[in-house]
Amino acid sequence: MRRADLELAKRCRNGDADAFEELYRQYAGRLFSLTSRMAASPQEAEDLLQEVFLHAYRKLGSFRGDSSLGTWLYRLGMNQCLDHLRGRHAKMNQTTDSLDDDVAEEPASPTSATPIAVNRIDLERAIGKLPAGCRAAFLLHDVEGFEHREVATILGVSEGTSKSQVHKARMKLRAMLNRT
Numbered sequence: 001m002r003r004a005d006l007e008l009a010k011r012c013r014n015g016d017a018d019a020f021e022e023l024y025r026q027y028a029g030r031l032f033s034l035t036s037r038m039a040a041s042p043q044e045a046e047d048l049l050q051e052v053f054l055h056a057y058r059k060l061g062s063f064r065g066d067s068s069l070g071t072w073l074y075r076l077g078m079n080q081c082l083d084h085l086r087g088r089h090a091k092m093n094q095t096t097d098s099l100d101d102d103v104a105e106e107p108a109s110p111t112s113a114t115p116i117a118v119n120r121i122d123l124e125r126a127i128g129k130l131p132a133g134c135r136a137a138f139l140l141h142d143v144e145g146f147e148h149r150e151v152a153t154i155l156g157v158s159e160g161t162s163k164s165q166v167h168k169a170r171m172k173l174r175a176m177l178n179r180t
Contacts (some may be wrong), residue, residue: 005069013060024053027070031077038081048084052077067146074145126176130169133157137165138173 011019028049035048056076063072127135133155140151141162151162 002065002068005063006065009060009063009065009069012057020057023056023069023073027073028053030070031073034074034077035081038085044084048077048081051084052080055080071145078143122177123173126173129176130172134165134169134172137162138169141166142170 008019008023012023031052032045032049035045035052036042039045039048052073056073059076063069067075127138130138136155137151137157140146140154141148146154148159148162148166151166152159155162157165
């Protein structure tokens with residue numbers, strides 16, 4: 001797999017449009033799922049997806065094959081989403097700080113970022129309460145995008161244990177988040 005990833009990245013770096021289209025087709029669905037979860041609207045998610053692939057195109061020279069191409073792209077996408085959310089949050093704060101007293105209108109959709117921030121804070125707190133094994137497996141698999149066999153290798157456990165730990169983490173997170 002790594003060899004195929006390295007070859008595809010090399011073809012993309014050499015300007016092979018078909019290779020980049022193959023890269024897009026192979027990973028756009030997974031990345032769109034990420035941007036959809038992180039964005040306030042489907043249009044914003046699509047814009048973020050385009051930004052992720054533009055960023056990937058520019059950064060393909062830095063792909064060394066230490067991880068799978070999918071994991072590398074997912075990390076790039078997550079960073080792009082977080083940067084976007086930070087920028088949106090900063091703009092929202094700047095807009096509210098600069099409003100005059102005689103302006104009756106509120107900034108455009110200030111609440112759209114609030115549920116994401118609250119949910120994110122609740123999720124981070126809940127993840128922090130997970131037992132160490134469950135937390136590590138969950139973060140590596142569900143957040144970082146590693147396959148169970150990779151998680152097992154990193155943690156020094158069996159693949160079955162990795163699957164079990166991720167399942168337990170998800171169940172505990174659901175229970176904790178449903179209480180809030």
